Amino acid sequence: MHGIGKRRWVIAEGYLPPPDARLSRQLSSHETACMLNAGDAPAQVTITIFFADREPAGPYRVTIGPRRTLHLRFNDLADPEPVPTDTDYASLIESDVPIVVQHTRLDSRRAELALMTTTAYACD
Amino acid sequence: MHGIGKRRWVIAEGYLPPPDARLSRQLSSHETACMLNAGDAPAQVTITIFFADREPAGPYRVTIGPRRTLHLRFNDLADPEPVPTDTDYASLIESDVPIVVQHTRLDSRRAELALMTTTAYACD
Amino acid sequence: MHGIGKRRWVIAEGYLPPPDARLSRQLSSHETACMLNAGDAPAQVTITIFFADREPAGPYRVTIGPRRTLHLRFNDLADPEPVPTDTDYASLIESDVPIVVQHTRLDSRRAELALMTTTAYACD
Amino acid sequence: MHGIGKRRWVIAEGYLPPPDARLSRQLSSHETACMLNAGDAPAQVTITIFFADREPAGPYRVTIGPRRTLHLRFNDLADPEPVPTDTDYASLIESDVPIVVQHTRLDSRRAELALMTTTAYACD
Numbered sequence: 001m002h003g004i005g006k007r008r009w010v011i012a013e014g015y016l017p018p019p020d021a022r023l024s025r026q027l028s029s030h031e032t033a034c035m036l037n038a039g040d041a042p043a044q045v046t047i048t049i050f051f052a053d054r055e056p057a058g059p060y061r062v063t064i065g066p067r068r069t070l071h072l073r074f075n076d077l078a079d080p081e082p083v084p085t086d087t088d089y090a091s092l093i094e095s096d097v098p099i100v101v102q103h104t105r106l107d108s109r110r111a112e113l114a115l116m117t118t119t120a121y122a123c124d
Numbered sequence: 125m126h127g128i129g130k131r132r133w134v135i136a137e138g139y140l141p142p143p144d145a146r147l148s149r150q151l152s153s154h155e156t157a158c159m160l161n162a163g164d165a166p167a168q169v170t171i172t173i174f175f176a177d178r179e180p181a182g183p184y185r186v187t188i189g190p191r192r193t194l195h196l197r198f199n200d201l202a203d204p205e206p207v208p209t210d211t212d213y214a215s216l217i218e219s220d221v222p223i224v225v226q227h228t229r230l231d232s233r234r235a236e237l238a239l240m241t242t243t244a245y246a247c248d
Numbered sequence: 249m250h251g252i253g254k255r256r257w258v259i260a261e262g263y264l265p266p267p268d269a270r271l272s273r274q275l276s277s278h279e280t281a282c283m284l285n286a287g288d289a290p291a292q293v294t295i296t297i298f299f300a301d302r303e304p305a306g307p308y309r310v311t312i313g314p315r316r317t318l319h320l321r322f323n324d325l326a327d328p329e330p331v332p333t334d335t336d337y338a339s340l341i342e343s344d345v346p347i348v349v350q351h352t353r354l355d356s357r358r359a360e361l362a363l364m365t366t367t368a369y370a371c372d
Numbered sequence: 373m374h375g376i377g378k379r380r381w382v383i384a385e386g387y388l389p390p391p392d393a394r395l396s397r398q399l400s401s402h403e404t405a406c407m408l409n410a411g412d413a414p415a416q417v418t419i420t421i422f423f424a425d426r427e428p429a430g431p432y433r434v435t436i437g438p439r440r441t442l443h444l445r446f447n448d449l450a451d452p453e454p455v456p457t458d459t460d461y462a463s464l465i466e467s468d469v470p471i472v473v474q475h476t477r478l479d480s481r482r483a484e485l486a487l488m489t490t491t492a493y494a495c496d
Contacts, residue, residue, distance in 0.1 A: 004247050010376060010472040012441065013474040013476050013489055014406075014441075015443075034136040038134070067180055068174060068177070069138075069175065069214035070176060086398075090408040092376065100136045101136060105489070109485065110484045110485050111484065112238070112485075113231055114484070114485040115240040116240050116364075117229070118242045118490045119244065121377065129369065158262075158336075159260060191303060191304055193299060193300055224258040224260045224338075224369045236360040237358050237360075241261055252382060253493065253495070316425070317384065317460060319385070348382040360482045361486040363477065366490045
């Protein structure tokens, strides 16, 4: 199957609540870029993180295998630098083959969960 | 009326929390593909589920009658195999006539509800 | 100013939780179609409600003045018939001039609020 | 890098819950327009706020530096007038260079957080 989607995506919202060591990985606060590579070739993905008051960070590089989804937590990005917590950011996701990107945040700063999601903005 | 929408849609986010037998069907955690077939012909819909580390599952097949909506819970898919819980997935939804797809998750892992929704990604 | 947006929109998700008379209008569960008519002519809007197992309801008719927004609660639709609670539905929103539509649900079935929103699907 | 996105965006939903002085800035209810200017030129942004029953407010003016994101809280808009609380509104965001806009509300009227987000509607 040929790939489905676009090669450039933007998630303009980004915010990682401060971590809480008492919570499991499933229930701790996180922001995720859910990416689908429906095609038959691997997707080489590059992520750039933009901030309010400094130059962008990155590029961060990940590979998504053919016919695979990757739900990438921004909290897990480490190279070239971690994404700071309690800081506004935005992200640009570029792939060498078409992919689809959806953004999700699970927030557990309070006792209960809060969730939000949106299809990211696809660039022509 | 002619159909409205597109023939291919992607929901890149997918995650079914583990089931909780104490909750009613309305309030138990679920992910839903809300589909509208506004046209005058039935829509033959095929769903493929993609994972992080194995080949895709499916095709799952459903029919949406003319001028009908189907709010399909991924939890209810059974043939050819159930969608595993506590596992990242993504879905490709293909129809022989134009439809519109919106994605919703209700999460009741904690005492309170969390909700999220987005219009799915429509492919040309 | 000329109008902004499209003339046909779809919200494929629709569900009104059963009403709870103890809650204020602001905090009771509701689904809303937030519509903006940024143009200089009134928008004549027609809404059709689709169901899983019966023919569509409507048309419901509302007018949005020039340079005005209308946040229409589906709970408030009454003519030709109320939208049933605890029932899956979807909606088609048609206007004679371009508008923009965003869908929101506030859910207060439990003690805490849950919120979700998405830009509706714009038809060409 | 050339800019990414569009020059006109609409957020049809807008509602600021009444303020609660007991909460921190991070956890108090707010609505945000998250904007990314990925290009190498500053973005001059103009915001117009539409209401249900009066003429629009604005223009509000902000600048986003090159390669910067601005997460603008509607609660913080003051000139030419604050955005009223407990009032339905919608917003039109116009930029002289392409940007991407995502809408987020954090609602803390109850003890727990509720979150919602969507990519705004991009105008051609």
